[in-house]
Structure formats: structure tokens, C-alpha cells
Amino acid sequence: MSALFKSHTVSRKVLTISTAFVISTLAATGTPTFAAAPVAEAVVTAPSLSSSKANSNISYLQNRFEVTLPAAPTVGDYITVMGKLLGQTPPFAKDAAPLTQVNAVSLAVKAAELKELADTYTPEKAASSLDQAGVSGIEKLSPEIIQELAAAVDTGLLPADAVGSFRPDSQADNVLAADLLAGVLSFHGSYKSYIGSVLDNDIFAKLNDAYDTQELVMAPELQKIFDEGLKQGLFTGYNIKDQRYDAHFDPTLSLTYGHSDLKHSIQLIGLLRSEGIQAKVQLEPKTSAFVYLQEWGTPTESDDYKVVQIENGNYIAYAKEYDLALEFESAADKEQFDGVVNRYAKKDSEDEAGLITASWWQPLYYSLPSMNNYMKISNNRIDAGSYYAQSFSLKEDTETIAEGLNKIAPEAEVQTYDFWVDAPFYRYLNGESS
Structure with missing residues (x-):
């Protein structure tokens, strides 16, 4: 599929989105600043986060936007693809640090323009939402990240069938990354639309x-x-x-x-x-x-x-x-x-x-x-x-x-x-x- 041909399938609404979500979450060194533990310590052998849309969204991103994600994406891989979907060239796209699951969610929350919603969560409300959803392993996360994670769960940005196997500090696989990216498109009205x-x-x-x-x-x-x-x-x-x-x-x-x-x-x-x-x-x-x-x-x-x-x-x-x-x-x-x-x-x-x-x-x-x-x-x-x-x-x-x-x-x-x-x-x- 040629670049011209592909251009007819991409919503112009998405092409006008700012990359402020990337700039606000990355330090000048390119290392994410929002995880409690350094991203380099991510556990790469995490269980696959399979969702009902798993391979569907991997294929969808490839067939519609000509983008692919490796099985274990780095921060740079994820941000590069996200930038391409949003019609932008984000900074630090060559960051080779492993992409943790919580980092993937946090970046998606900002790209979906849900940050203000996340900020409305009190610590009690966020903890209650995550507890009811069955999300565990959040003890070391910052209050800000817990807010974002709760907002992702409540809005469905984090797919419900991925919640049970969610491990914040573990490596995000391409299934989770594709589902989150599809969710970002959905919040901007550029994912699949049907009656x-x-x-x-x-x-x-x-x-x-x-x-x-x-x-x-x-x-x-x-x-x-x-x-x-x-x-x-x-x-x-x-x-x-x-x-x-x-x-x-x-x-x-x-x-x-x-x-x-x-x-x-x-x-x-x-x-x-x-x-x-x-x-x-x-x-x-x-x-x-x-x-x-x-x-x-x-x-x-x-x-x-x-x-x-x-x-x-x-x-x-x-x-x-x-x-x-x-x-x-x-x-x-x-x-x-x-x-x-x-x-x-x-x-x-x-x-x-x-x-x-x-x-x-x-x-x-x-x-x-x-x-x-x-x-x-x-x-x-x-x-x-x-x-x-x-x-x-x-x-x-x-x-x-x-x-x-x-x-x-x-x-x-x-x-x-x-x-x-x-x-x-x-x-x-x-x-x-x-």
C-alpha cells in the first residue's frame, strides 16, 4: 500500500493531535520519569496479555497504518508508532529501554487526552477502582500513575480482559501495546466506527x-x-x-x-x-x-x-x-x-x-x-x-x-x-x- 493510498484511510482529526503527551512524560535523557522503579529493570518474561482483540489490533495497525511492533517493544518502538498514528514525530523515539506495562498505559492515557480525568481521582477512589477490577502490584507506584491506571481501567482504555494479567513493572508485549494504541485512536474518533x-x-x-x-x-x-x-x-x-x-x-x-x-x-x-x-x-x-x-x-x-x-x-x-x-x-x-x-x-x-x-x-x-x-x-x-x-x-x-x-x-x-x-x-x- 503506497503512502498516498494509505493517506485516504487516516482520519484528519488524528493528524492534528499534539505530542505534548510525550514531552510531558519524558525527561531530557529520554528515560521515562513516571515509573516507581527504573524501566530498565522490567521483567521481560511477563505472561502475554491476550485480549479478545489481540491479533486483530496488531493486524489492524499494520494493514491500515503500515506500522508494526516487535514482540517486546521498547519505549522508543512504542512512542515511534504512537507518533506515526498521531501524525507527529515525537522526541526520544530511539529510546531502547524496555517498555513496562504501566509505562505503556500511562503514555496511552496522555495520548488519549484523559489526563485531566485521571487527575480527578482521589487516592481512595483510584484504589477502589483498581481493587474492584482486580489490578494488583500497585504498591510501589506513584499516586499520579495510580490515578492514570484507574482512569485507563474505568474508561476501558486498558482492555478488561487484560486486567487480570496486568503486572505494572513487567515487559509490555505487542498485544497490550496494540490494544492501547487502538484505544487511543478510539478516543480520538479514528478507530473502527460502525452501527x-x-x-x-x-x-x-x-x-x-x-x-x-x-x-x-x-x-x-x-x-x-x-x-x-x-x-x-x-x-x-x-x-x-x-x-x-x-x-x-x-x-x-x-x-x-x-x-x-x-x-x-x-x-x-x-x-x-x-x-x-x-x-x-x-x-x-x-x-x-x-x-x-x-x-x-x-x-x-x-x-x-x-x-x-x-x-x-x-x-x-x-x-x-x-x-x-x-x-x-x-x-x-x-x-x-x-x-x-x-x-x-x-x-x-x-x-x-x-x-x-x-x-x-x-x-x-x-x-x-x-x-x-x-x-x-x-x-x-x-x-x-x-x-x-x-x-x-x-x-x-x-x-x-x-x-x-x-x-x-x-x-x-x-x-x-x-x-x-x-x-x-x-x-x-x-x-x-x-
């Missing part, structure tokens, strides 16, 4: 609620640029999204499925349940923009459908749609999705039976990493604040589109990258009808 899972009993209610509270995504600054692209024939359509709804899923396990009819995705989720496929689900709002020809008649507007007439008498239409982001439990389930859609959710004839409602001739779903039976295409995207507009194209058209957008808006940065789309949509881009 539920396929097998949840209330997933259909949540889908309805999410869709009903979403409105047309409008971004005038971006629309001005891409509408001009439509007028010039650079592309036949584009969409606008708000990245505050991004799922932030593991790219190796996830797909994005686009549609306009909510009933279709409700039945699609039911279809996945019937096939025994489990996945996390996020509904990302999207506006689809395209040229509405004058000869089609006068368009009817609604809250979910707006039009603007252009110079030649045609209209540019803005229609409410959505992307269904799915993170599967396994790569095998992700592979299976293509066959399920082609069998039950892709229209091949006008009166075809046995399909879920509102199935399209050319369904649209795509993966960031390559997939068997998928085709490589390109995206041209421009960001403005929390919003972005993008237009998918064949690879051979990408350069022309990017150059055209740059001429329309020389000050804008056009980001171009490849991804893999289902074969029917690829045929659609080639002008085929099914």
Missing part, C-alpha cells in the same frame, strides 16, 4: 435509524469544481462524502458497497445472515451527482433529491445515496461476498426472479487491496475540510480527468489512486450494459 454487526438482532433498526438521520451531503466548494467537470464531460458522475462517517475498517477485511435504496441493503444484510457471513456494518452517507437531461422532463425535487439547471438547459442532479461499509471476520468471507452478490443481487434480465429487491444491473462494490475476480480502476479525489468529492474512472482516463480538474481548480490537490472494483461495474465503466 453494528450483521448478526445483531437490532441491526435492521440501526440501519433504518442511520439512514433516516442522514441528509444530502453537500459541499459547495467541491461541487463547484466537479460540476464544471460534468459540464466539460470529464466524467459522467461523481459523489460527495463526509469522512466523519468513515468506518476506518481494516482494508484487508473490508469492502464498500454502494446503493440508493435502503431496502436493498436491509435484504442484503439478511442475505449475508442466511449465508452465515458475519461482518461489521457502517452506513456512510453519500450524495451522487450526475447530469439530468432536459428531454427527460422537469425533475421533481425533494429533501433527498435536488437539481440545478445549467447553461445548456440540462440539470445537475444531487441524489441521496449511501455506502455500506463491511468488515468481514475473515478473508474467506470477504472473497465469498462477490459470489453471493452475483447470485442473488445482480440483475441479468428484466424479469429475473430470485433476486433481492432493487438489484442493479451493475452493482458497485470495491476493495482497496487487490481481490480475485475484481478489476483495477482509479479514483480522482479532492478534499475540503471534512468533505471530499470523487469520481471513479478507468485507469486510462485517470490522467485526463486529473489534468482537467487541475485546470478547473489549480489550487486544489487532486489525489489519484487505484483500487479494485467488481467486474459488472468495471464493464459499466467500459460502456457495457450488464
Whole structure:
């Protein structure tokens, strides 16, 4: 995964976070000052702190951010990775001292911006919280560190299933480090975001609620640029999204499925349940923009459908749609999705039976990493604040589109990258009808 490609998956909220948490906890020598015992005395043979998310978070950090942690991280390893996740270059990143479990928690508390919360703990409240959670071995810790540890336990920053094996002065393994780093991302709104899972009993209610509270995504600054692209024939359509709804899923396990009819995705989720496929689900709002020809008649507007007439008498239409982001439990389930859609959710004839409602001739779903039976295409995207507009194209058209957008808006940065789309949509881009 290229650096450009990866940049599209990282929340800009995280990229603005300060490294004050590092500066405030490290002495000028680079040695942590907050542990009761010198960090070099850490016991490296500590039991592994396995959590239910253990290997999941190790893989997640590697697949989404291209970062890895050794089995027994040093302070420098941990701070380097933390700095990369937060878009910063922290000091003392080469510190080779072993990372104790309590040091890992303390740094995570500060990075998660929970320090003020920790400071509200009285000694009695902190001791009570840790005692109820079953945390032991805190007798030699400073009052400040006990406060931070209690806050980490109460907020779940320290995973509940890691508490029982927590040993403050023992070496932190990469499982604990990855879980804490994932927790830091979560507190900044940049970890996985989803409304539920396929097998949840209330997933259909949540889908309805999410869709009903979403409105047309409008971004005038971006629309001005891409509408001009439509007028010039650079592309036949584009969409606008708000990245505050991004799922932030593991790219190796996830797909994005686009549609306009909510009933279709409700039945699609039911279809996945019937096939025994489990996945996390996020509904990302999207506006689809395209040229509405004058000869089609006068368009009817609604809250979910707006039009603007252009110079030649045609209209540019803005229609409410959505992307269904799915993170599967396994790569095998992700592979299976293509066959399920082609069998039950892709229209091949006008009166075809046995399909879920509102199935399209050319369904649209795509993966960031390559997939068997998928085709490589390109995206041209421009960001403005929390919003972005993008237009998918064949690879051979990408350069022309990017150059055209740059001429329309020389000050804008056009980001171009490849991804893999289902074969029917690829045929659609080639002008085929099914």
C-alpha cells in the first residue's frame, strides 16, 4: 500500500493531535520519569496479555497504518508508532529501554487526552477502582500513575480482559501495546466506527435509524469544481462524502458497497445472515451527482433529491445515496461476498426472479487491496475540510480527468489512486450494459 493510498484511510482529526503527551512524560535523557522503579529493570518474561482483540489490533495497525511492533517493544518502538498514528514525530523515539506495562498505559492515557480525568481521582477512589477490577502490584507506584491506571481501567482504555494479567513493572508485549494504541485512536474518533454487526438482532433498526438521520451531503466548494467537470464531460458522475462517517475498517477485511435504496441493503444484510457471513456494518452517507437531461422532463425535487439547471438547459442532479461499509471476520468471507452478490443481487434480465429487491444491473462494490475476480480502476479525489468529492474512472482516463480538474481548480490537490472494483461495474465503466 503506497503512502498516498494509505493517506485516504487516516482520519484528519488524528493528524492534528499534539505530542505534548510525550514531552510531558519524558525527561531530557529520554528515560521515562513516571515509573516507581527504573524501566530498565522490567521483567521481560511477563505472561502475554491476550485480549479478545489481540491479533486483530496488531493486524489492524499494520494493514491500515503500515506500522508494526516487535514482540517486546521498547519505549522508543512504542512512542515511534504512537507518533506515526498521531501524525507527529515525537522526541526520544530511539529510546531502547524496555517498555513496562504501566509505562505503556500511562503514555496511552496522555495520548488519549484523559489526563485531566485521571487527575480527578482521589487516592481512595483510584484504589477502589483498581481493587474492584482486580489490578494488583500497585504498591510501589506513584499516586499520579495510580490515578492514570484507574482512569485507563474505568474508561476501558486498558482492555478488561487484560486486567487480570496486568503486572505494572513487567515487559509490555505487542498485544497490550496494540490494544492501547487502538484505544487511543478510539478516543480520538479514528478507530473502527460502525452501527453494528450483521448478526445483531437490532441491526435492521440501526440501519433504518442511520439512514433516516442522514441528509444530502453537500459541499459547495467541491461541487463547484466537479460540476464544471460534468459540464466539460470529464466524467459522467461523481459523489460527495463526509469522512466523519468513515468506518476506518481494516482494508484487508473490508469492502464498500454502494446503493440508493435502503431496502436493498436491509435484504442484503439478511442475505449475508442466511449465508452465515458475519461482518461489521457502517452506513456512510453519500450524495451522487450526475447530469439530468432536459428531454427527460422537469425533475421533481425533494429533501433527498435536488437539481440545478445549467447553461445548456440540462440539470445537475444531487441524489441521496449511501455506502455500506463491511468488515468481514475473515478473508474467506470477504472473497465469498462477490459470489453471493452475483447470485442473488445482480440483475441479468428484466424479469429475473430470485433476486433481492432493487438489484442493479451493475452493482458497485470495491476493495482497496487487490481481490480475485475484481478489476483495477482509479479514483480522482479532492478534499475540503471534512468533505471530499470523487469520481471513479478507468485507469486510462485517470490522467485526463486529473489534468482537467487541475485546470478547473489549480489550487486544489487532486489525489489519484487505484483500487479494485467488481467486474459488472468495471464493464459499466467500459460502456457495457450488464
